[in-house]
Amino acid sequence: MSKPTAVFLKVQFKAVFLVLLLSHASSQFHGAQEQAILVKLKQYWQNPSSIGHWMLSSNSTNHCSWPEVTCINNSVTGLYLANKSINGTIPSLICELQNLASIDLNYNNIMGEFPKTLYNCSKLEYLDLSQNYFVGTIPADIDTLSRLRYLNLIVNNFTGEVPAAIGSLQELITLQLVKNQFNGSLPHEIGNLSKLEILGLADNSEFEPSKIPSSFKNLTKLKTLWMSGTNLVGEIPDFIADMTALEILDLSSNRLTGEIPNALFLLKNLKEIHLFNNKLFGEIPQVIRASNLTAIDLSQNHLTGRIPSDVGKLEKLSSLVLFFNKLSGEIPESIGQISRLTDVRLFGNRLSGTLPRDLGRYSMLERFEVCSNRLTGTLPKHLCDGGKLLGVIAFDNNLTGELPTSLGNCNSLLRVEIGRNGLTGSIPGGLWLSLNLSMLTISDNMFTGELPRRVSDNLSRLDISNNRFSGEIPIEVKLWRNLDVFYASNNFFNGTIPRELTALPSLSTLLLDQNQLHGSLPSDIVSWKSLRTLNLSKNQLSGQIPEAIGFLPSLNQLDLSGNQFSGQIPSQLGLLKCTDFNLSSNHLTGNIPKEFNNGAYSDSFLNNPGLCATTAKVKLHICGSQRNSNLSYPRDLIWISSIAVFVLCSLVSFLVTKFCWKRNHVLDSKWELVTFQMVTFTTKDILLGLEDQKNKIGAGGSGEVYRVDVSGHDDFVAVKRIRNKKRPERELDKEFQAEVMTLGRIKHSNIVKLMCCMSSEDSKLLVYEYMENGSLYQWLNKHRTSGIILDWPKRFGIAVGAAQGLCYMHHYCSPPIIHRDVKSSNILLDSEFNAKIADFGLAKMLIKQGKPATISAVAGSFGYIAPEYARTKRINEKIDVYSFGVILLELTTGRKPNRGDEHRSLAEWAQHYYVEGHSISDALDEDVKEACHLNQMCNVFKLGLYCTRALPSLRPSMKTVLQILLQNGHPPDYQSKNAENLKDRSTLCDDIVYSV
Template sequence: MAEELNNARLSMATLHLLLLLFIRFVPAMAGDVDLLVSFKNSLPNPSLLSSWNPNQGPCSFQGVVCKGGHVSSLTLQGIALSPDFRSVSNLLSIQTLETLTLRSVNLTGDISAPTKCSDQLTGLDLSSNNLHGSVSDALSFATSCSSLQSLNLSSNSIGVYPLKKGAPLPPVFPLKSLDLSYNKMESTGDLQWVLSGLGILQTLDLSANKIAGSIPEIANCTSLEYFDLSSNLFAGTVPAGTFSNCFSLTYLNLSSNHFTGNAPPDLASCTRLNTLSLSYNNFSGEIPILSLTSMSNLKLLELGFNNFSGSLSGSISKLTSLEILDLSSNGFSGPIPASLCTNGASSLKELYLQNNYFTGSIPDSLSNCAELVSLDLSLNELSGSIPGTLGTLSNLKDLIMWQNYLDGDIPAELSSLKSLENLILDYNGLTGMMPDLGNCTGLNWISLASNRLTGSIPAWIGKLESLAILKLGNNSFTGPIPAELGDCKSLVWLDLNGNLLNGSIPPELAKQSGKVAVSLLTAKRYVYLRNDENSQCHGKGSLLEFGGIRSDDLTRMPSKRLCNFTRVYMGNTQYTFNNNGSMIFLDLSYNQLDGHIPKELGMLYYLMILNLGHNLLSGLIPSEMGRLAHVAVLDLSHNQLEGPIPASFSAMSLSEIDLSNNRLNGSIPELGSLATFPKYVYENNSGLCGFPLPPCNSNDDPSGNGSHQHSHHEASLAGSVALGLLFSLFCIFGLVIIAIESRKRQKKKEESNAAGDFYFDSRTQSATISNWKLSGTNALSINLATFDKPLQKLTFADLLEATNGFHNDSLIGSGGFGDVYKAQLKDGKIVAIKKLIHISGQGDREFTAEMETIGKIKHRNLVPLLGYCKVGEERLLVYDYMKYGSLEDVLHDQKKTGMKLSWPARRKIAVGAARGLAFLHHNCIPHIIHRDMKSSNVLLDEHLEARVSDFGMARMMSAMDTHLSVSTLAGTPGYVPPEYYQSFRCTTKGDVYSYGVVLLELLTGRQPTDSADFGEDNNLVGWVKQHSKLKITDVFDQEMLKEDPSLELELLEHLKIACACLDDRPSRRPTMLKVMAMFKEIQAGSTVDSKGSSCPPGASMDGGFMTGMTTLKEGKEEN
């Protein structure tokens, strides 16, 4: 009975306790719900948090984690909630909250101290938003949360304020981790003041800002473990004592700044370092090997892209934990230490010594680095043979040693490297036969060009299903091209030029066409060097793996002087196809190949460069080759080809062609671009005719019928002969008289006009001028574009007078094609005269044909060509003068122009430029590709109407000159679409990309390549991509938004158009007609549809990435 009574009392006590807990718990739960729901209701679109139902407990809310029935953690990321910073105070007031993450939610406002903060809050992540304020504001905020240990404000708009004189020392902040990377700090300002209060700080990340000046003082941060100052503008030497007290430091990154002098002298104190990166600076002198060897835990040492010099000490082998050693692009010399890999215990996985001055042989002891994955010794002065012991490195993927003085055979032991992916040994003196690497089934890139290899090309290569690049050019290989190469399922680059190969071209090379998938080489760093072919330098150029090498140091290559690499294309490998690709580069030139050109080559749809020149090929050119829609460079010269040029070639969009030195006959097709090339590309084909060669004789008997009528009488025949002789004498006599009179007139003409002919569109001149002249050269057919009247003839002396002898005072601009002068003609008309750079090898007829073509193009949004002049080597073009100059100057140099463009003016310019480009693409026959669309080629008339200029210029320069830089051929840095760096072929979709950059300029007010804003490896497009994770409106020109905040939605709609134009995949970009239709949608008040194609920096109305753009209905834009 007593026991039952005790149990009853215990039950009553338990019930009482539970009741008390419930009384406390329910209000707490209700309070959490109220605060959460209050935050939800403050959002512009509360439905984005639909699971936050006030009638349910908070533990079921999206992103909420509870502990003991209370809210302990809240994580919301990647949702465009667009809250204001003040509303965050509701969340911080949750008493039991320990961690709060609001990453990439479009959080806006100025950072400030909350009215209340949970005493239990230890971690706060507000990264990838659009918060403003200063570092001191952020730390004041942190102070109000007394238990806060980790604060992440990366990827916002936090700046620094100038430190006020006499400011008191800051309080000691409890923070252990502070991340302010990817913000807008431009100077140390109050940063140093704040750091002095962070005595227990363990992690400090200030990377990817624009902080200039000297390195901040961190001597008091004795607990600091992680310190990142990379990608800033710090300069000068690192003061002694900076790291003397950093005993706890494990990670130090000072890369991508402007530091000079010796490496930090007190690094020896940092004995716990496991990561040290000083790369991409201007450090010099010898590396502090004694300081480094004290770091027994060091795993990564990056010193690349500096000016370090001297020999590499063998003491570096004491770093037994080292996994990555990068000394690339410095001035190291002497031998590679044999002790670098002293024993099998070495942990080294990646060794990058490329672009230095190392000499001597490659140490056999490198094979002791059993874990080695990547070995790059390129662009050094190493000699001797390749050690066969490297074949024991079972994990080796990259063996790269191009441009050295290596000789001997390629070791047969390399066949044991089953993990090998890249074997790149170009530009050495290697001899012997190619070893059997059939067991290396993972090979992606085999490059053995420019050596002394002999023997036949082995058939086992066809078994390498992952092989994407095969370069064996400029060797002494003999025998036929193995048909088995057609079995390589990933092959996109085949270069066999400059060998002794014979036999026919195997049609099997096209076997995989339409099946090639995206290669494993995607994003591999490369450089493609276009060379000027000569007797010592064959082929269309060289593709090199280019990681860790400065572009300026290409001049060190002996072949650079020999081959005169005048065009340098750099980038990362990427392909414009998915699983339907084909070969993109095929060079079989300078061999002894015979037989016919296989018609199957016409199946290589993605082929961009095809060189079969300097062989013994015969027969007809297959008409199927006209299907090669992507080919930009075609060379069939110096063969024995016969018959006509196929009419199907008219559909090809060629930048270069060479059919010279064959046995071709017939007329050069008039359609397409074939008639726009200079005559030397067709020379030494005795049967070819038509522009640019002499015209075909239409009176010739095409049947070749040479039969005679024998029914004439002898008397009639004799009479005909006599009459013919008499008529001939009469003609000769008449021609002599005409020649004398013509010479008199010519002499008089030369005395009065000493400098040549000038042709001018008469519509711009006074009717009183009566000296007119027609040009007799027929140009390409241009729809709706003909000269209404003949051209006015002026003298070169008139132009000299109008420009004051082309004096600098008349110079108003310079560009890739020449200088532009402002000139006033005798009748008072103001014009702009472009004085072209000298074009080697250009004939008068070619220039005239191009000018006649361009001159016929008239549109209200194009700058019309009024006239042109040929005087010796000089070429002058005359255009309408545009009052306000270029968009580039007006937009980016307001001090020069004194103008500030409003949004309506910018919108008008955007639409006008689009209209002009659309006309070139869709209303001209053949379509005209601009090739260099940029803001400096958008001129503004007196009504601020956009006029696109320099259209057709890049095409003319490309056709007439083979010595131009890539900037002339493929556009201007910042505007060049990514596919140009691998295709060497310009397209209308490339123009669309460049237009997208111009539209971004109008929206952001920023230049496309402002390294101060975007960093060394980025540009405007990349910068907008980064900010798409934040509030996307942060990219807009803030001056416009200050004047009219209501513009935000309209600017977002225009940003969608820019994003669609900037899609990495050309096929997904809209045409310019579609762009015009999208502008009309905005003007009609509807939003631009954004479904369908992925767009790199796409913006949606929620501030995140736009997933695409729908296919809009094609429409015709009125002209």
Template structure:
């Protein structure tokens, strides 16, 4: 056994233990027995068949979360389940259940009524059908209910309004009929409501009662056959930050009071029938994004929201801050306070070719649907015959993270913070987006920093949306950057989340060694060099960046180097998930600063 093999064994043992989240790692024998019986319903999941065993604690299993020596959460997302395991509610302390992205096809699983402490239920992206039961109020402790992407039909029962502790209600992409029940206005704790894409709603009006939702922060009712006016009671929604009522048949003059909602930052009302002139006070608003297009409104939206003419005039050489294979990036000042945006112009000389146009729409589609503190924010897009333009929040440090000249100035603490931020953004794409998103071009130059060194993943021109969590797909062509491309992607064009993990592993190796991804004096890339270093039984310390290799940093740097090796394993299935990578990095940071 060489040192590298021992290292891998240690890490393979350590990773699962992190899932206990510093909670008690032992559970009651009866709960473990129930989980092992539950295992028989998961025969199609080879990872569960291997991990769930008598010799390990359920608290170390990735699908299980524990608190105070008891199982409180179970995540069976994307496990090819077609029926609700009847014994699941024998786990008496369950508060969270996810059955998302499976192949259920029956009625609403009323067997879950027996989970008396259930707070969070996610059964999104299945094939459930039929009406919601009128006694759904029996799940009285729910704080979150996600039914997105099923085939539920019939009218939405008013009994939903009796789930008094509900904070999040997501019903989008179903076949509900009729209209929005007024009883939802009784959900005084509700913070987010999504009833979008209800194509079978029949000339539905927005109930005035929704104006009673004082804690509502996000409201989405997109393309749901809404008619009539926005109720004046909405003027009382003092907590509302995000409202999207796009692609409906709402009409009437645009209510002036809507611009007085103190917390409102995102307002999308495009493709409705609003008419009249825009209020003159619109330029003084705190709204960050505003889209009133495809209405019958008169008057010019101030430059703060109508950026096109100003941006196009400033795509000049003096504002150029970067060049890339798909086009140029400019820094342009906007608004009276001279704040800046970063403008990416995707073009090829005077003609936009098909590949670049695909990249533009891929980036637009990906970023328009996700929001995360560690993912660069897309503000708007501009399209014309010669170019496609994407406007982003401006990051003060829009340069490559790692280069011999610039990178020396970053301390180890800064590098570790950057790694955690970028990992969190990538983890969100893989594990919290439905369906998951694979970036396909993770590299140091696509991780941007602000003045506080907060990291944000950028450049989604090659991003690919997977059909389902954990799936591998074949790309039409290999794209990415040499030195970061995973072996299975380079050789067989097989793209999966583990391809991104490989690329991120290269970034980790850059962070800890200070080296660039391709060694110019050797016929190998950084990942190959790092593996060779260990296989030749050399010391870890000899591979680390001399500029920051202080005794206080050595253990954390060694551990990040080992994690980089795990992420760049030639065998994709052996690489950790990004969720595991985040957990390891957070643990390392905690231990480093303790």
């Protein structure tokens, strides 16, 4: 090698070495710089403990080993910070990570508007901001993030229009906008996203009524279309059948009409089709060739005709849900041979013929619900062969024969409801003892046999009424410890009512009427602390009525008629507050207790010749009088009539004078009107509506509420009048101003809308939107008194809506607002049962967020008042959280807020109940508890416990409360990688624990 060449190579080597050295130094510097940025980011978010390990290190690449950070070539490309309890906003310094391509901030407490600071992240491709508290609109220039491939904004509070610029994000593959508060029309520009595979617009019910945009036919790569609850109208467009890549189609809970397009069931890639809760009609297409279908849900429509026989050819089908339609004909026999079938729900149709005999034979059937049809024949004997069956729900049919013996070996069963059929024979012995059985309803059949000595430890509801059971009630009934409801009317039971029956602590309803029972009632009846209904009528019971019945604290229905009871009615029965009370057709004597001497009990004592009353309002002779009155009839009648006519005329004159004065006074008063919304009515329209007392729909401590038709065409508003001369004017003004200040400046879909206010010298009027379904209190009270049921899905939706309203007040109003009187009567329901917070007369603005304020007097309603509020008069947001927790306990248990038991409020009772280790499932309202909702009800009960902790510092914020509710109630997100974050993660009712 020549010397010049050697020198050249030496110089070249040094140059390369120098370049490598500089590159390494630059890499080290860049790594240290990114590490510093991450630490600053942690500090900006106030050092959440979940990322406490983010600390500066001498190792410049140490941050690349942190589990939340992804690096390529020692440079940060991804941040995965889901569920890290991050608060505040997203700072601009995040984009100083120059190679950042992925940001996942799902399920945190981030607030504010859409973070435009992210526009500086020039390489951003993946953005997940779901399940946070963002508000406002999506920016019109969102297409600045031109490289986005994944955008997830699920479960936030975004409002307004979805901007047209969304259609310019040409790289988008996934777009999720589910569960926000968008309005306006559906964005047809989405049809420009040619690469889109997943589109979620569901649960945005405030979209304007619209059809599926025709531009969507251009989404030829779309695999998932999730548009449930988006206010869709019209027919399902034919072009959907041309979207050949579709795998999941969910258009449920809309107002779609017309027939289901035939071609829809020819899509070979289609796996799931959900069209439930629309207004579709016509027949289900008879030709089904979507060979990949795993789930069909067409329930709650108006579909007619037969179930297509082609359904039996769908080898991958696991769920067939067609309930609440008008389907007729037989169920195809081939359905029983589908090996993956786990869910069959066909109830509420007009189906006839026999059930497929192979149902359950080749598959692990879990749900079998065919009630309210016209089915005949026997129940299939293989239903529980797979050992997974949760329920046999087949009531209201024409089924005959005996129960399959295999049901006696089915320990997975939770419910058996087969009432109102023609079934015969005895109950398989093993069924009574099925380990998990909580409900057995076999009424209105022709079953025979005797009651078993033992039943399942979980059995809480037993209905065997209107059968042919016989024999005595066994003394082992004392072992049925969890029994809550026992219906055994109209059978052939004989013998006495055993004393052991009174040992059931949870018994709330006992019906033994129309049997052949005799003897006296047990003396230990006072131990029935939970009993609400007792019907022993039409037996041969005798002896005296026990005084102890009068001390049953919860009893409100008592029927002992048609027996042979004798002696006097114990005066203690007057302590009862019964809405249904019947002692007729016995041999009772003496005076009835004074509490029953009124017209409400006019028919309660018929056919007891030895009884008397002190008033003619009860259909008994008057005590101490003869049957034939000695009154000088003609003379006295004329005298009484003359007085009556004089009094009537005077009263009419007074009322006419008062009405005329009131009308002139009201209409002539000077009224000051302040509007907060655009209104089409006048002051006169409102005032005229207040004159008719028929319009009065409620009254409270601060005034009366009227329903006023302001147009004459059922265009109603609600008017609250505050006028009470007994209270100082200054106090009235304070209350009036509080409500006006609060409602006049906030607008939220879960807060009642204040349209205007009116003031005169002696009255204050607040005019609100009218809520067609009244208050939650009214519905819960209907449930308690008349059995009208507000089902669990509606209850849960009400809980979520109310939580959203309170969350907005606490976290997004400045200053935040404390309601101070959260209760079921202040949660109003519109025609769709959407919940709205109302009655802000006690609302208090917090001057400094998080700082407790002190008020001069405790206000609120007993049962809902937080203990520290009653004790110290100091308030912060946590007193509303406590009250909301009581509402959650009301919704789940059906109990009243001020009476969990005879000694404690509902919140106190629930806390003790849980701490003592009792089963939560047993505390739930039996009338709404179903297997499919059990986990959710349990979790909401526990959330109620969490909210009603004694120490306010241990209660969650309303933001956390809302997140927990949404986590436990959001429909499965079967489209995206975030599915597990949106599902109810619990598997068993008692698995999720909130420390109490």
